[in-house]
Amino acid sequence: AQEPFVLDRGPLVRARLVRIAEQDHVLLLSMHHIISDGWSLGVFLKELDTLYEGFRREKPAALPELPIQYADFAIWQREWLQGAVVEDHIRYWREQLAGAPTVLEIPTDRPRPPVRRYQGEMQGFVLPAELTQRLKQLARQEGATLFMLLLAAFQVLLARYAGQWDVVVGTPVANRNRAELENLIGFFVNTLLIRTRFEDDPPFLEALRRVKDTTLGAYAHQDLPFEKLVEELQPNRDLSRNPLFQVMFLFQNAPTGGGAQEAASPGAPSAPSVHAGTAKFDLTMALAEGENELTGSIEYDADLYSAERMSAMISHWRHLLEAIVAHPERQVSRLGLLTEGERHRVLVTWNSTRAAYDRQQCLHELFEQQAARTPDRPALECRGQVLTYRELNERANCLAHELRARGVGPEVRVALSMPRGAHLVVAVFAVLKAGGAYVPLDPAYPQRRSEYVIADARVSTVLTEQDVAQALSAGSRQRHNVPGSVDPENLAYVIYTSGSTGDPKGVAITHRSAMAFVSWAGRFFPRDALSCVLASTSLCFDLSVFELFAPLSTGGRVVLVDDALSLAESAARKAEVSAITLINTVPSALETLLEMEAIPDSVRVVNLAGEAFQRGLVDQVFANTQVRQVFNLYGPTEDTTYSTAGQQGRDGAAVDIGRPISNTQVYLLDANMEPVPIGLPGELYLAGEGLARGYLNRPELTAASFVPNPFSQTPGARMYHTGDMARYGPSGRLHFLGRRDQQIKLRGFRIEIGELEAVLARHPEVREAAVALCTDNFGQPYLAAFVAGRNAQASELRAFVRERLPEYMTPSIVVEMDSLPRTATGKLDRAALALYDRTGSVGEPSEMPRTSTERRVAELWSELLSVPAVGIHQDFFSLGGHSLLATRMVSRLRNIFRIDISLRSVFEQPTIAGLAREVERHIDSAAQEPIRPAASPPLDIDHLTEGEIDAMLEELAREGLA
Numbered sequence: 001a002q003e004p005f006v007l008d009r010g011p012l013v014r015a016r017l018v019r020i021a022e023q024d025h026v027l028l029l030s031m032h033h034i035i036s037d038g039w040s041l042g043v044f045l046k047e048l049d050t051l052y053e054g055f056r057r058e059k060p061a062a063l064p065e066l067p068i069q070y071a072d073f074a075i076w077q078r079e080w081l082q083g084a085v086v087e088d089h090i091r092y093w094r095e096q097l098a099g100a101p102t103v104l105e106i107p108t109d110r111p112r113p114p115v116r117r118y119q120g121e122m123q124g125f126v127l128p129a130e131l132t133q134r135l136k137q138l139a140r141q142e143g144a145t146l147f148m149l150l151l152a153a154f155q156v157l158l159a160r161y162a163g164q165w166d167v168v169v170g171t172p173v174a175n176r177n178r179a180e181l182e183n184l185i186g187f188f189v190n191t192l193l194i195r196t197r198f199e200d201d202p203p204f205l206e207a208l209r210r211v212k213d214t215t216l217g218a219y220a221h222q223d224l225p226f227e228k229l230v231e232e233l234q235p236n237r238d239l240s241r242n243p244l245f246q247v248m249f250l251f252q253n254a255p256t257g258g259g260a261q262e263a264a265s266p267g268a269p270s271a272p273s274v275h276a277g278t279a280k281f282d283l284t285m286a287l288a289e290g291e292n293e294l295t296g297s298i299e300y301d302a303d304l305y306s307a308e309r310m311s312a313m314i315s316h317w318r319h320l321l322e323a324i325v326a327h328p329e330r331q332v333s334r335l336g337l338l339t340e341g342e343r344h345r346v347l348v349t350w351n352s353t354r355a356a357y358d359r360q361q362c363l364h365e366l367f368e369q370q371a372a373r374t375p376d377r378p379a380l381e382c383r384g385q386v387l388t389y390r391e392l393n394e395r396a397n398c399l400a401h402e403l404r405a406r407g408v409g410p411e412v413r414v415a416l417s418m419p420r421g422a423h424l425v426v427a428v429f430a431v432l433k434a435g436g437a438y439v440p441l442d443p444a445y446p447q448r449r450s451e452y453v454i455a456d457a458r459v460s461t462v463l464t465e466q467d468v469a470q471a472l473s474a475g476s477r478q479r480h481n482v483p484g485s486v487d488p489e490n491l492a493y494v495i496y497t498s499g500s501t502g503d504p505k506g507v508a509i510t511h512r513s514a515m516a517f518v519s520w521a522g523r524f525f526p527r528d529a530l531s532c533v534l535a536s537t538s539l540c541f542d543l544s545v546f547e548l549f550a551p552l553s554t555g556g557r558v559v560l561v562d563d564a565l566s567l568a569e570s571a572a573r574k575a576e577v578s579a580i581t582l583i584n585t586v587p588s589a590l591e592t593l594l595e596m597e598a599i600p601d602s603v604r605v606v607n608l609a610g611e612a613f614q615r616g617l618v619d620q621v622f623a624n625t626q627v628r629q630v631f632n633l634y635g636p637t638e639d640t641t642y643s644t645a646g647q648q649g650r651d652g653a654a655v656d657i658g659r660p661i662s663n664t665q666v667y668l669l670d671a672n673m674e675p676v677p678i679g680l681p682g683e684l685y686l687a688g689e690g691l692a693r694g695y696l697n698r699p700e701l702t703a704a705s706f707v708p709n710p711f712s713q714t715p716g717a718r719m720y721h722t723g724d725m726a727r728y729g730p731s732g733r734l735h736f737l738g739r740r741d742q743q744i745k746l747r748g749f750r751i752e753i754g755e756l757e758a759v760l761a762r763h764p765e766v767r768e769a770a771v772a773l774c775t776d777n778f779g780q781p782y783l784a785a786f787v788a789g790r791n792a793q794a795s796e797l798r799a800f801v802r803e804r805l806p807e808y809m810t811p812s813i814v815v816e817m818d819s820l821p822r823t824a825t826g827k828l829d830r831a832a833l834a835l836y837d838r839t840g841s842v843g844e845p846s847e848m849p850r851t852s853t854e855r856r857v858a859e860l861w862s863e864l865l866s867v868p869a870v871g872i873h874q875d876f877f878s879l880g881g882h883s884l885l886a887t888r889m890v891s892r893l894r895n896i897f898r899i900d901i902s903l904r905s906v907f908e909q910p911t912i913a914g915l916a917r918e919v920e921r922h923i924d925s926a927a928q929e930p931i932r933p934a935a936s937p938p939l940d941i942d943h944l945t946e947g948e949i950d951a952m953l954e955e956l957a958r959e960g961l962a
């Protein structure tokens with residue numbers, strides 16, 4: 001059956017007779033669909049039967065003369081297609097399908113191949129007699145056919161699976177509505193498109209009425225061949241999908257010869273059904289009426305769907321039909337798909353994460369206990385300075401006593417505004433010990449931003465580095481722990497995160513939540529992994545909570561650096577980072593580290609957190625480093641850093657976010673707050689001990705996002721609506737599917753597009769503003785702002801934004817427009833904005849390169865930034881450059897000029913002129929002193945860059961060894 005036919009040569013029918021026994025044969029017959037259809041098969045078998053009987057009884061076989069042949073029909077159809085009647089048909093279908101989605105997105109188990117391969121599998125099922133009876137009865141009662149009822153139900157199933165409430169499926173009609181056609185063999189069958197809209201969530205009975213009307217209308221216009229319709233509608237053609245519809249529905253009420261399972265008379269041929277191993281569509285649901293029950297099958301594209309998902313679908317289908325006969329008046333979104341068992345599994349079994357931890361304790365007390373156990377162990381290392389547990393604890397105590405004297409206590413917020421360093425960690429513990437809550441500020445943020453946070457959080461004190469230094473030198477010198485004065489229910493910290501209305505919001509986390517989280521981390525990660533942890537995340541982001549408290553509660557050491565890229569600095573590489581066992585960072589930073597080959601050999605565990613990433617990244621880690629375990633950690637700030645965790649295997653399986661961590665529950669819900677079936681996308685809600693108290697001083701916002709938890713037995717229990725979408729894998733591991741709003745992650749930073757738009761709109765010259773996440777020539781994302789206004793200048797707007805938002809939130813480019821693009825319905829066309837191509841968006845270079853070095857750097861920039869020409873004083877980062885591009889540039893510069901230029905120099909000299917100077921300085925000094933061979937780590941010849949190899953060869957040559 002899988003052997004192809006050659007359409008222009010024929011024959012398009014093949015037969016082979018296989019002898020099984022003396023009197024027993026199998027006739028294998030395959031016909032191309034272009035010369036036959038299901039009905040034809042019935043005709044064929046009937047004729048075969050007649051002839052066979054005739055030969056068997058040695059009587060002359062007589063088949064009736066045919067009044068017309070297929071060719072006559074073909075000529076008739078071709079003439080008819082020119083006529084006026086057909087115009088009426090075309091008009092009908094155009095109206096019927098206006099605005100209909102051309103893609104039905106049923107979640108797949110595997111990525112859709114760019115070109116369909118038509119590999120198919122099939123699963124059969126039987127709907128029991130009792131259910132069948134009730135379905136028939138309901139159809140009769142509603143004046144509909146069983147076909148209409150089943151089709152309506154199937155469309156509801158598809159709508160629920162796709163989360164798409166406008167559903168088009170194909171269904172065949174025999175198209176033999178004249179007696180002369182009945183005995184012909186040929187391709188008559190036509191496909192009708194049945195579109196049903198459920199956007200208003202109608203009761204099922206109403207949906208059934210709609211399907212009935214649509215079906216009757218479709219029958220009245222069934223003569224228009226499907227291929228003619230495609231020609232007329234000209235949908236976007238896409239080799240990965242069938243045009244206009246991808247799901248087929250078949251129903252056979254009076255079994256014809258083609259589907260007959262049993263022989264008519266003993267000795268006559270029978271037709272066992274054989275699956276050809278192909279699938280013409282994504283899914284084909286086929287149902288046939290048997291004696292009492294309905295038999296059915298789902299044929300599916302095996303490139304897209306797994307057998308498990310299809311069995312689950314069959315079970316949901318059956319359950320849905322049962323719900324329909326029981327409650328046909330229910331709204332279609334409220335008809336249950338889940339069985340009791342499945343419901344229990346997702347709500348209870350997979351959420352049973354209870355684990356004990358000390359509920360009386362506070363975050364800093366874990367550290368104090370550890371300090372008492374291992375006072376002389378190194379606790380914190382920063383720029384060569386090492387503090388033991390005792391030293392760190394005593395310093396924090398000194399400051400804590402001072403803070404107490406200044407009135408810091410439970411619920412009092414203390415802002416921390418100081419550079420990253422030992423003082424900052426001392427300050428964190430001091431605030432906690434004094435009973436207060438810390439509010440991190442980034443000294444690099446614009447002043448307005450910090451002022452906003454200070455005012456919004458109503459902080460009592462802003463601690464600076466000087467304050468800490470003073471307290472430590474003069475101060476009370478009280479080194480003992482501050483006696484307990486704070487309750488686990490009190491605030492521990494407030495972290496501000498982007499707010500869609502234009503102002504950031506403070507997430508208020510109690511000791512209890514942080515304790516639950518840190519205790520989990522201590523159990524989840526191997527002790528030796530926590531023994532030396534890289535702390536590279538700003539305290540303004542919650543990854544820092546893991547990086548500081550997990551090691552310091554378990555006797556490990558924290559290596560505090562400015563950011564993850566510090567690992568790539570050759571100076572740092574040597575000493576303090578060479579003991580690091582665990583790196584916890586965002587995937588985009590890890591990508592850069594891999595590219596720079598900057599992951600120390602001592603690293604055993606890599607935590608990828610905060611944003612989605614591809615499987616390839618995991619493979620790269622395993623291939624290029626000594627890392628043994630890679631974890632994916634998912635969670636919003638509102639649920640204390642991490643909510644789910646999953647180890648990523650070496651088996652190449654798709655990335656997942658694992659399962660809920662201890663004392664945490666995940667719910668995947670639909671719009672009615674009902675759990676979605678396994679495998680289907682649902683909105684992700686979180687519950688458990690990690691939940692924030694809420695947004696500081698924002699009761700309405702808190703109430704909107706932290707809603708009552710209907711699945712909990714505990715009175716007053718809440719759950720957090722994340723805005724993320726996810727689905728369950730068969731064993732309960734969670735797969736992240738993106739967001740359903742305008743919140744994005746850009747290189748790990750959480751950004752509400754709405755906040756950026758609101759800030760732009762505050763500029764007096766801006767009439768309207770929109771921001772989109774666009775993609776550059778390397779596939780790297782960047783922010784682009786589009787503004788329309790009287791006299792809104794791009795440079796002026798960039799400055800305006802920079803004064804108000806952190807660097808990571810400022811758009812790479814600002815595009816001035818007369819007006820923003822709108823869709824047909826007048827809504828902002830975000831899809832169009834996201835397709836913006838910044839090639840050519842940079843104006844004339846203000847200054848041309850002067851030297852050959854500048855020229856070479858300028859060429860490199862044009863290529864990396866995909867802009868035609870760049871002025872030598874323009875800023876790399878304002879042209880859209882970012883850390884990953886900077887990394888690329890540095891490796892290219894190293895290769896082109898054979899120098900050991902550092903990544904940091906791009907950040908310090910982000911112009912062509914500045915970099916060219918830097919390059920020339922390196923060339924000069926390289927000419928003076930011989931290049932030292934890299935001493936450690938041991939050279940791995942496979943991973944040397946070209947530049948490194950060249951440098952080594954040069955060196956060997958100089959010593960006369962090459």
Ligand code: AMP
Pocket residue numbers: 497542608609610611612613632633634635636637638657722724736739745749750
């Ligand atoms: P934040 O509060 O900065 O941690 O941001 C939380 C949001 O980041 C989540 O709601 C997700 O949209 C996204 N996110 C966090 N961790 C992951 C992850 N491991 N995979 C995919 N997305 C993630």
Ligand code: MG
Pocket residue numbers: 542543610634635636637641642
């Ligand atoms: Mg997070």
